[in-house]
Amino acid sequence: MASTLSTTDASRLAPVSPRGQVRPRRGRPGPYPYWFYLPGAVIYGIFFVVPTFASFYYSFTRWDLFTSTFIGLDNYRTFFAEQALLIGLRNTVIYAVLTSGLKVVIGMALATLLTSQIIARGYLRSVIFFPVLVSTIGVGLAFTVLMNPEQGLINKALASVGIAGPGWLTDPKLAIVSVGLVDVWKGVGLATVIFIAGIVSIPGEYFEAARVDGATRWQSFRRITLPLAKPATASVITLSLIGGLRSFDLIWSMTRGGPGFASDVIASVIYKQYQAGFFGLSTAGNVVLFLMVTLVVVPLTYWLNKNEDR
Template structure:
């Protein structure tokens, strides 16, 4: 006699499914529809792909699209390298290790907008503390946020300063979880610090690297608040990213165009993160 499974346990999924559908699926589908329209609060007109054609035909919008990927790659790469280095340092036997861990993680707890406004003052080319400090050593500080060639990079550096603490904590957890036997075996085989790092720590901490890359890349592609607080996409459009372009189009009343930008951002994040996550997962080494 075959025992029939009761559908009763599946009903417990229903509340979560309803919340997910209302808060995610329905808004996502509506966004796809309204990206094909010219709409206001009171009415809408279906115009097909015109919003997307306009989005990719305007230089300022394309510039924001390119800047988004530059910003995401720079911030992600820096967080991986610095997070790994700090993770190794703060899991070693150094004096004041607990205090240094708190110092590194503290920026993560601070408001992003507050950090942006603070560094906007610190990076002021005329009255900022950073250029004043450089002046004491005889250097003329650049226009961190006013030079078109430096504005995006300057914001990216602040983003790294604020977010590297989280990457460090993830790496610390990954390094500490590596069984001590592997390091002892490498040491007995005559492996030096660099060989132990390359052959033991780096491959076995790959899950931490995968997590940091994924989180940093998603955050970089979706970044808005720090850029808006520091430069508002300026000077001109040189530090605009997709999110700030979307906001500007919304402010100007181009709701359909801004919705199309949201769809572009959603597709771009999905197209990058999904295959990247699978690739990173395939490279993991089981201890």
């Protein structure tokens, strides 16, 4: 017949913690761990949150270094009435799509090559990454000389094989594309490194199983590398697109938005307004650029990463 333990017997037979101590209840942690967030939050607030809200406010004013006058939406009306704005918007989209697309394609191709069994693989990785370390202004000035239509080394090399080189930076139809190709040359090394990190993180057993099953290199790349390197692809697309939409320094050092407005982007239009002393107008342009980048990148990032954890 089953017997029922008394309360005293049950407490005596229950497990106890080491040294006979009663285990305390697990409650919510105290405030101590959250103090470690404070330095980062202060820095983030001072250098990002405060300037962002200040920019939104000053975009509604006519201001200089000492005074400001609230004028409502006049700066935005004037900015969107700018003749160069539509050209800048078009060039910004062309530049961002061109540079980000080429960085993804070329970066993936180079990463696939540099993770295979080739000679001097480590040296080649360093060579491809080296342009990332070079100053953007220095790269712009160097390629301005190389792309000179008359004395540039590129056109001279083309002339030596009987090809008449174009005006890379003087032809309105080629200027923005030429600068974009230089941007790709400079930034593809970073995309390649990100892709290499994504590819080497794929377990080697998958590729071995594919070889045993008789899969070709293209089939292994399409069925294994591309799907499993999706996080790296998402990172490269996001970073390249943000850089393309915000690009200014390379374009300004090579063409200053010329010839005419042919290679102007939104950032260069804003800078020209700053140079002319229209501080409130240029601040409104910065807000427009900020919103544009946010509206493009945030949904794209969500779409690229929505199936990552599945």
